[in-house]
Amino acid sequence: MIGYLLLSICLFQTIEARQGVGKPPPQRKWMTLHGGQPEVIASGGYSGFYPHSCLAAYDLATDSSIPGTILYCNLHFSKDSDGFCVSNINLQNTTNIDGLDPKGAKTYNINGQDVTGWFGLDYTADFILRNVTLRQNIFTRQGMFDGAPIYDMFYKKHKINPEAYLLEKFHPLPEFISSPEIGFLRSIKPKIGNAKTNLIFTILEEPAVEPTTKLTYGSLVKDLPMIKSFASGILIPKEYIWPVNNARVLQPATSLVQDAHREGLSVYASGFANDNFLSYNYSFDPAREYLQFFDNSQFAVDGVLSDFPSTASEAIALIISHNGASGDYPGSSDVAYQKAIDDGADLIDCSVQLSKDGIAFCSDRPDLLRTSTAATIFMDRVSKVPEIQEHDGIFSFDLTWSEIQSLKPQIESTFENELSRNPANKNSGKIVNLSEFLELAKQKAVRGVYISIENAAYLASQKNLDIVGTVSSALSNATLDKEPKQKRVLYIYEPISGAPAQVAQEVKKYADAIFVHRDAIVASTENFCQNFTNTIPAFHAVNISIYVGILKDEFENLNFDYLSDPYVELATYNSLKVDGIMTDFPATANMFVRSSCATQGSPYVIRPVEPGYLYVSPDPITEPPLLSTADVVDPPLPAIAKNLTTQSAAGSASPSGPPPPAPKSSSTSSVAVGAEGFILAAIVALLTVFT
Known part of the structure; x- marks a missing residue:
């Protein structure tokens, strides 16, 4: 025995x-x-x-x-x-x-x-x-x-x-x-x-x-x-x-x-x-x-x-990087942007921050505590800015550009321990200013760039910094400010389940597209997909494009019915007809686009999730609220507190007076501009404003 x-x-x-x-492909x-x-x-x-x-x-x-x-x-x-x-x-x-x-x-x-x-x-x-x-x-x-x-x-x-x-x-x-x-x-x-x-x-x-x-x-x-x-x-x-x-x-x-x-x-x-x-x-x-x-x-x-x-x-319309290829290198560093380009991103992105002396550069957020080595040098600059975030931080607008240049970018891991991102690349590359970012995009002939602006009201009223004017000057200097080439994208932070027709029409006054997080499209409970919301149909009905993010390859970021496979998530959004995805790993999205397994009729097709197919919650699913007009309409930006001359990232003076009139917005938006064949997603006319 x-x-x-x-x-x-x-x-x-x-x-x-x-x-x-399906029909078998030619023998390889x-x-x-x-x-x-x-x-x-x-x-x-x-x-x-x-x-x-x-x-x-x-x-x-x-x-x-x-x-x-x-x-x-x-x-x-x-x-x-x-x-x-x-x-x-x-x-x-x-x-x-x-x-x-x-x-x-x-x-x-x-x-x-x-x-x-x-x-x-x-x-x-x-x-x-x-x-x-x-x-x-x-x-x-x-x-x-x-x-x-x-x-x-x-x-x-x-x-x-x-x-x-x-x-x-x-x-x-x-x-x-x-x-x-x-x-x-x-x-x-x-x-x-x-x-x-x-x-x-x-x-x-x-x-x-x-x-x-x-x-x-x-x-x-x-x-x-x-x-x-x-x-x-x-x-x-x-x-x-x-x-x-x-x-x-x-x-x-x-x-x-x-x-x-x-x-x-x-x-x-x-x-x-x-x-x-x-x-x-x-x-x-x-x-x-x-x-x-x-x-x-x-x-x-x-x-x-x-x-x-x-x-x-084992096709997405647009592949948009998130701080470059930030899953492999420190976000918004030169090496992250280069890898995003090499990995097939259609648009590379820059979340614009300002230094104390008005230089625009790329970083995920104004708090540099986790995105750079600021904690090793400038702990005496830690402060609390409740208008921006709840916890303390070291903020870019409290450091000069020369001080920021002394920092190294730092890779961020969404998950810790064994799922921490590559420690060998922890501080690779350098922080890039906005003009360097735009020049890289032009030299590498990427399809476009995605410029994000936030905290404009706070910077104008409290720090005397004109982020709108600074970005506008940088785009003009890079010859990327031509209106016909721009797309405006409204960034919606909170989860929604759709929008009434009149609210969608209100959004259309200011934006050509919206960016939403994943929970605005897929309603989940207990890490299982339970329902697809009405967000995509509601905005497609008024010809507004939908971008979704932030996608990450780590299996802990995925619902169970995605089978720990980022390609199943991509196939799901593809089947729902999203117009673009923003991802920390552009290479994965690019591989999905190029894969024969994403094409109907192939012997094997990566199938999207069917909500409730593998697990149905015994409790009723509460979807997030619909977008309301109050979510879309924001007050105008305040005037700059003092008429200070600030330098743009290109080194030229930016307008020192009040910023251009701000269209009403709720979260984030974008304006598309560019040279021949260059699609620009630039958040200029519509801004994310925290007041």
């Missing part, structure tokens, strides 16, 4: 997806063993969302993944030798077994290690199938669907050994059988006859000991001809192929895939999940990790084992 515990068999069954099958030659497309293997079904190996997980994998996706079953046995699928030989963390039998823990020696827990072979199949339920064993994942019954793939209950179980119960045999035990694979190989079953040797972590040979897996993988004698391929942790150092930086690839292919061995990489802590090289984008294994100039693995098979299978 203990022999059963020493063996963990993995079964693979190829299935055809039931939905989304891949660098896999046989030149075919890499396989997608669903680990326990869609185990990144549902508990591993439950029926719902297998169903979601078939519904959401590429045709031909392989279903993976980790086979274990009951006391009466029935087989069932569960992720781990120890049932403690993956099921509710410890609650059913609190005193049932036992210790077994498994592959040379004593393991204490609850094991299937101590219970009958009837007890397991009637009472035991599955649960997520990665506790950062949602547990809404814990309690799913174990999926019993096998209906007969006989006292047989694993080898006999497979040979007697499966007709035909599964397409793949894998095991980490050489003895099992050697024993079953001559017995499968002419069956088209591939025997796969599962490689565990390098220090782990293989029970038949008593050698470590790290040493065994160096003897590929020996492995070829009993297996047709290997299933191996991805780190054997692309190592990652302790700083989470990708290292050069090993030659393992090429070496295995020369021996005629297929290579399947394991350990993929959207909610893993990825290498910083991937910018928190799980699809880029898959491409690293599929689509590089050196090799392609023959398949990947993933908890999120739809991601392994």
Whole structure:
């Protein structure tokens, strides 16, 4: 009986997806063993969302993944030798077994290690199938669907050994059988006859000991001809192929895939999940990790084992950067803007701030405490400005431009600990002034720029600074002030669920587009999408464009039904016909635009979320209020307190008198201007005003 515990068999069954099958594209030659497309293997079904190996997980994998996706079953046995699928030989963390039998823990020696827990072979199949339920064993994942019954793939209950179980119960045999035990694979190989079953040797972590040979897996993988004698391929942790150092930086690839292919061995990489802590090289984008294994100039693995098979299978109108590529570099730094351009952003953005002496520069907000190294130099300048924010800060308008130039920009992480953004880039680049930003945009021939102005009323009345005039002068000096090329964008900070027709018409007097946060489009509860609001239809009805943000790749930023996949969120906004997205990671949006998986008719299409499809809240959903006229109409900007001559970012004097009359606005807006073919989203005529 203990022999059963020493063996963990993995079964693979190829299935055809039931939905989304289109005309196959022209055959592409891949660098896999046989030149075919890499396989997608669903680990326990869609185990990144549902508990591993439950029926719902297998169903979601078939519904959401590429045709031909392989279903993976980790086979274990009951006391009466029935087989069932569960992720781990120890049932403690993956099921509710410890609650059913609190005193049932036992210790077994498994592959040379004593393991204490609850094991299937101590219970009958009837007890397991009637009472035991599955649960997520990665506790950062949602547990809404814990309690799913174990999926019993096998209906007969006989006292047989694993080898006999497979040979007697499966007709035909599964397409793949894998095991980490050489003895099992050697024993079953001559017995499968002419069956088209591939025997796969599962490689565990390098220090782990293989029970038949008593050698470590790290040493065994160096003897590929020996492995070829009993297996047709290997299933191996991805780190054997692309190592990652302790700083989470990708290292050069090993030659393992090429070496295995020369021996005629297929290579399947394991350990993929959207909610893993990825290498910083991937910018928190799980699809880029898959491409690293599929689509590089050196090799392609023959398949990947993933908890999120739809991601392994994968057009926005405008891609707008958010402080440049601020997911990879300090926001609003020269290197962040350059990367945003390289990554395919249509518009690069500058949130304009002013120094004490009136120089305009780009920074996410006037408080420099977290966006720069100001805290290391100017802690004596900490102050409280309730008109701008509740907490203390070090504000740009209290520092001269020369003092600001002494600072380094600083990367901001929305999430801490393992999801902190790349510390190697923490203080990369330099702070850029507005004229440098505009010159960069012109030199690199980006499609346009997005200029944001806030706090104009406070700066005018309290700091004697004319941000409107300063920005207008900079745009004029850059020859980007021609009205026909401008688009005005109203920035709406608070969540809304739409707008009455008369309010939308009021907005149209001042703006060509609105920017809203994600909760103004998707109403969510308990991190699940429950409803799409009327915001997009309401404003599209009066020909106002909709921009949405701020999108981030980190999985904790995504609702559960986006399946920890930023491409599903992009597909959702795309299906809703947004006119642009603002993102910390322009490369991800650009990859979505270029992906054939975003095109209807492809063999696999990234499908948008259907609200309520995976979870419906038992409580009524309270949507945010409609936009009102009071939200749109603001008082005019005050005059500059003193007629001080301030310099623009270009070094020229800006108007020192009162700013131009301010149109009524509620949050933010933009005016589009530019040279030939240059679309400018410049917030000049309409301003975000905090009074």
